[in-house]
Amino acid sequence: MPRLLIVKTGxxxxxxxxxxxDFETLFRRVLVDSPAVPSVRVFDAPRASFLPDLDDIDGLLITGSHAMxxxxxxxxxxxRPWLVEARARDIAMLGVCYGHQLMAAAFGGTSDFHPAGRESxxxxxxxxxxxxxxxxxGSLPTRFRAHLSHAQTVLTAPAEACVLAANAHDPHQALRHGPRQWSVQFHPEFTPAVMRAYLAHQREALRDQGEAPERLIADVTATPEATGLLSRFALLAARARETTPQA
Known part of the structure; x- marks a missing residue:
């Protein structure tokens, strides 16, 4: 089974x-249902005094955060340099929201506040x-719905990155940074209840930019296609481990 590490960024x-x-619990809850049944550990990056040894990791899941x-x-x-090393070793990675922006910045792009404001x-x-x-x-429909909550974004994608998904607000909704290194701006781990709770916290900020938070709350729906990316990622990490000679 793949050894997955959730990098908790807030x-x-x-x-x-x-x-x-919390973020790591939402990820774990989805991964428990994965056919790969991965071994999942959590690394609390803001509170840690050292970085984990990459020798013990088959895949990284980098969470969202309220940090910027x-x-x-x-x-x-x-x-940043730890992620660069992980990519050089071809360790599977999936960055989400903050993780998406951090991976892009680490690999040569830029991440900062979106000029059009928040997308939620x-x-x-x-x-x-x-x-x-x-x-x-590629397992997703050509058009799919996903939960979003971000004020910052990837303004400039790394030169070697491939854009995999976009929408009118953000041309960098998903990027591939290498053979097995992906990042997404949306939250595959969010449930509808979590999305509604985030929108409730953001009412004032959303009104300030001319949006109607109550309408956004009413429009929240399940996003099974987006959520399925987490299990799909675990399966891809498992297959890579099966084909890699073990020490």
Whole structure:
């Protein structure tokens, strides 16, 4: 079975963590149902004093956060060269939201506040031609719905990155950074209840940018296709481990 490490990059709202689970719990809850039944550990990056040994890892899942990549906090900056090394070793990676932005920044792109403001709610995303052929995202419909909650974004994709999905708000909804290294701006781990809770916290910010939070809350739906990416990622990590000679 693949040895997966959830890189926890922050905490959710206290009430969300209490009622629905923190970021790592949401990931684990989906992965428990994966046919790969992976071994999953959690690394709490903001509170850690050292980085895990990559020799013991087959796949990395990098979570969202309420931190901002552009603020360059020391723990976040320390992850950059570690992620570069992980990519050089061809360790499978899936970055989500903050993880998406951090991977892009680590690999030569730029991440900062989106000039059009926040994107929140259940939104439609479209695969690019490359996305339709991708081993991870290619399992999705050409157009699918996903949960989103972000103020920062990937403004410039790394030169070697391949854009796999986009929408009107964000041309970099999903990127591939190498053979087995992906990142997505949306939250495959969010449930509808979690998405509604996030929108409730963001009411004032959304109104300030001219959006109707109550309509966004009413429009929240299940996103089984997007959620399925986590199990698909675990399967791809498992297959890679099966074909890699073990020490």
């Amino acid at each position: 905490d959710s709202f206290a009430d969300v963590a209490r009622d629905h689970g 990549v552009s603020h360059a906090e020391p723990w976040s900056e320390a992850l 709610g259940t939104r439609e995303i479209a695969l690019t031609e490359a996305g339709r052929r991708d081993p991870l995202l």
